[in-house]
Amino acid sequence: MTKELMKGNDAFAEAAVRAGVEGFFGYPITPASEFLEYMAKRMPELGRAFLQAESEIGAIHMVYGAACAGVRSLTATSGPGLSLMSEALSYIAGTEVPAVVVNVMRGGPGLGNIAPSQSDYNQMVKGGGHGDYFPIVLAPATVQEAIDHITLAFDLADKYRSLVFIAVDGNLGQMMEPAELPPMRVLPEEPPSWSVYGAKDREPNILTSIYIDPPDEEVTNIRLLRRWMEVEKNEIRYKEYELEDAEIAVISFGVAGRICSSALRTAREEGVKVGMIRPITLAPFPTEAIRELSKRVRRILVVEMNTGQMLNDVKQAVGGRVPIEFYGRIGGITPLPDEILEEIHRVNQNTEDIADGQEKVEWLERLEARIERGDQ
Amino acid sequence: MIEMEVVYSRPESFTPTTTHYCPGCTHGTAHRLVAEVLDEMGIREKAIGVAPVGCSVFAYDYFNHDFVEAAHGRAPAMATGIKRVRPNNTVYTYQGDGDLASIGMAEIVHAAIRGENITVIFINNAIYGMTGGQMAPTTLPGMRTTSSPGGRDVETMGYPVRMSEMLSTIDGTSYAVRRSLHNPANVRKSKKAIRRAFEVQERGMGFAMVELLSSCPTNLKFTPQQALDFVGDQMVSYYPLGDYKVAPEVKALKV
Ligand SMILES: Cc1ncc(C[n+]2csc(CCOP(=O)(O)OP(=O)(O)O)c2C)c(N)n1
Ligand code: SF4
Numbered sequence: 001m002t003k004e005l006m007k008g009n010d011a012f013a014e015a016a017v018r019a020g021v022e023g024f025f026g027y028p029i030t031p032a033s034e035f036l037e038y039m040a041k042r043m044p045e046l047g048r049a050f051l052q053a054e055s056e057i058g059a060i061h062m063v064y065g066a067a068c069a070g071v072r073s074l075t076a077t078s079g080p081g082l083s084l085m086s087e088a089l090s091y092i093a094g095t096e097v098p099a100v101v102v103n104v105m106r107g108g109p110g111l112g113n114i115a116p117s118q119s120d121y122n123q124m125v126k127g128g129g130h131g132d133y134f135p136i137v138l139a140p141a142t143v144q145e146a147i148d149h150i151t152l153a154f155d156l157a158d159k160y161r162s163l164v165f166i167a168v169d170g171n172l173g174q175m176m177e178p179a180e181l182p183p184m185r186v187l188p189e190e191p192p193s194w195s196v197y198g199a200k201d202r203e204p205n206i207l208t209s210i211y212i213d214p215p216d217e218e219v220t221n222i223r224l225l226r227r228w229m230e231v232e233k234n235e236i237r238y239k240e241y242e243l244e245d246a247e248i249a250v251i252s253f254g255v256a257g258r259i260c261s262s263a264l265r266t267a268r269e270e271g272v273k274v275g276m277i278r279p280i281t282l283a284p285f286p287t288e289a290i291r292e293l294s295k296r297v298r299r300i301l302v303v304e305m306n307t308g309q310m311l312n313d314v315k316q317a318v319g320g321r322v323p324i325e326f327y328g329r330i331g332g333i334t335p336l337p338d339e340i341l342e343e344i345h346r347v348n349q350n351t352e353d354i355a356d357g358q359e360k361v362e363w364l365e366r367l368e369a370r371i372e373r374g375d376q
Numbered sequence: 377m378i379e380m381e382v383v384y385s386r387p388e389s390f391t392p393t394t395t396h397y398c399p400g401c402t403h404g405t406a407h408r409l410v411a412e413v414l415d416e417m418g419i420r421e422k423a424i425g426v427a428p429v430g431c432s433v434f435a436y437d438y439f440n441h442d443f444v445e446a447a448h449g450r451a452p453a454m455a456t457g458i459k460r461v462r463p464n465n466t467v468y469t470y471q472g473d474g475d476l477a478s479i480g481m482a483e484i485v486h487a488a489i490r491g492e493n494i495t496v497i498f499i500n501n502a503i504y505g506m507t508g509g510q511m512a513p514t515t516l517p518g519m520r521t522t523s524s525p526g527g528r529d530v531e532t533m534g535y536p537v538r539m540s541e542m543l544s545t546i547d548g549t550s551y552a553v554r555r556s557l558h559n560p561a562n563v564r565k566s567k568k569a570i571r572r573a574f575e576v577q578e579r580g581m582g583f584a585m586v587e588l589l590s591s592c593p594t595n596l597k598f599t600p601q602q603a604l605d606f607v608g609d610q611m612v613s614y615y616p617l618g619d620y621k622v623a624p625e626v627k628a629l630k631v
Contacts, residue, residue, distance in 0.1 A: 022461050023457060023460060023461045025457060049460035049461050051456070051460060051490075053453065053486075054482055054483070054485075054486035054489075055482060057450065057453070057482070057483070058450075058453040058456075058482065058483055058486060059453075061446065061447065061450040061453035061454045061457065061483070062453050062454070062456050062457030062460070063457060064446075064450075064453075064454055064457060065426075065444065065453065065454035065455060065456065065457025065458040065459075066457040066458065066460065066461045067457075068444045068454070068457075068458065069424075069457070069458045069461050069462045069465075071461045073457070073461070087447055087450075088447060088450070091446075091447050095444075095445075196424045196442035196443070196444055196458065196462075196465075197424075197442065197462060197465065198421050198422035198423065198424065198441070198442060198462075198465050199420070199421060199423075199440070199441045199442050200421035200422070201421075204436075204439070204440060204441050204442050204443060205442050205443075206436045206442070206443050206444075206445075207443070207444045207445070208427075208436065208443075208444065208445035209445065210433060210434075210445055
């Protein structure tokens with residue numbers, strides 16, 4: 001297949017169609033609306049279900065219903081919508097049905113703005129809804145990766161009967177990039193045996209998230225945790241960049257990671273021995289890879305488009321072995337490669353220890369000075 | 377041997393078990409009517425029920441067909457998701473008044489607006505049963521509940537909502553009627569309405585809801601008979617029984 005120039009959101013939506021999505025339910029929200037608009041046209045062409053719901057609450061409970069009916073279903077939203085969906089996400093996890101949510105992240109909290117951001121890291125990675133459950137979170141950095149992640153997300157959702165988030169930001173959704181779409185998946189003829197499709201010649205299937213007797217709920221929680229441990233064993237994904245001889249390492253995900261990788265190339269040309277790990281699964285998190293990395297480098301720089309949400313997971317992995325620095329742009333601002341390059345040089349020259357928490361104080365001082373100077 | 381005719385037996389759509397409902401509660405009656413209708417229409421094998429959060433949260437234990445359990449109030453959205461991807465199945469929700477008329481108001485209204493081809497069985501017992509007798513959106517003026525201990529004061533707590541009337545104003549609604557379960561004659565009428573509501577779905581005629589006035593002796597602190605009398609006297613006078621919307625094509629249905 002040849003590569004075509006495609007706009008992020010359209011490409012993701014078409015990828016979802018080809019991954020065999022039979023139910024799309026959504027509610028308009030910038031910067032995810034194009035996904036909905038694409039599906040509005042495409043799904044009926046194929047005789048598949050598309051519906052603009054009355055709210056994100058409605059949309060995700062429709063996804064929940066369709067998932068119980070055993071078809072691949074998804075929604076696409078952004079922060080404020082995801083907040084409304086928290087209830088159903090917990091139910092989906094508790095009922096152990098597969099579902100995929102694309103979250104095109106924007107600046108927050110509150111209504112925030114519609115500019116790209118990574119500030120929903122905790123909301124997705126730590127679950128968002130009530131109770132003990134463990135969603136899988138994928139963080140693509142290119143349009144191609146996002147396309148591939150749509151299929152991957154459904155495969156993982158089906159395999160583990162799990163909730164899977166695809167964490168993209170407004171940049172990716174709007175980006176035009178050459179990319180290749182997957183072939184059209186042949187839709188399964190039979191519904192999954194556990195799903196609801198009518199109890200003909202079999203016992204009824206009951207899908208519920210209620211376990212009124214605590215011992216039953218405990219067993220369920222154990223099952224969910226054991227399944228998650230399987231996910232942790234099998235599904236951790238990350239990308240390494242120039243780590244062989246690296247003395248300092250950048251850790252960054254999604255579009256921020258992509259910007260870091262271009263800053264990293266320049267830094268290399270300028271003689272800095274810098275490498276990078278870009279987590280692709282934010283959950284399960286590549287803890288072990290980062291732990292190992294921290295034994296080989298003298299300093300780590302975490303870069304995010306939030307106030308340091310992944311930073312905590314990195315810290316846990318590193319366990320104080322080497323100093324960790326942080327750099328982030330927030331509120332819907334995307335850092336420039338030059339900005340990151342400057343940070344890489346600074347970190348490379350810094351030999352001082354940093355007390356836990358101090359990295360954020362120092363970052364804020366640098367960021368505020370930059371804002372004061374009127375630099376972008 | 378004497379030949380005997382079976383005049384009463386457990387519907388096939390029921391599981392052979394007893395329910396957890398309190399003595400005198402009409403949830404069980406409503407369940408039975410649904411089960412009989414599913415049997416008579418021969419649609420048990422393709423039925424998918426959507427249970428609410430409320431006393432009937434375990435409805436799926438009593439029905440012998442596929443079931444899902446929705447979040448509080450969201451059954452119509454969940455049913456929509458199922459029906460849209462499995463249009464050949466018969467999909468119905470079974471919801472209490474807190475579930476349908478309070479927390480789930482947006483979901484039920486929009487399911488009606490879309491003319492969603494589902495059947496809704498709405499149990500109006502004027503109270504929150506499961507959580508211990510708090511005020512429902514349907515609690516009558518002056519009625520004492522655990523969260524309106526001085527009686528429902530409509531000035532500060534609002535007025536009871538009449539869902540059948542409200543949904544009847546929506547173009548997408550094909551069938552919206554209110555019946556009561558307080559005595560045998562009304563139980564029979566309720567069953568007829570439930571039958572019609574399922575026929576509406578089977579013929580792709582859109583959104584159908586049957587509101588059933590129901591008893592909650594436990595939380596009203598009544599004996600079973602007093603509770604039924606309360607439904608027949610007080611509730612029926614605030615919530616008049618009747619057909620609020622019967623679309624012409626539904627009227628023409630021979631049931
Ligand atoms: C989001 C949420 N809020 C509150 C509750 C607690 N809750 C459980 S059942 C119920 C009310 C049920 O009343 P109703 O729908 O009238 O049904 P009934 O029990 O009377 O049959 C409430 C408030 C819940 N489970 N979920
Ligand atoms: S509490 Fe009320 S509604 Fe619930 S089972 Fe008992 S009588 Fe029925």
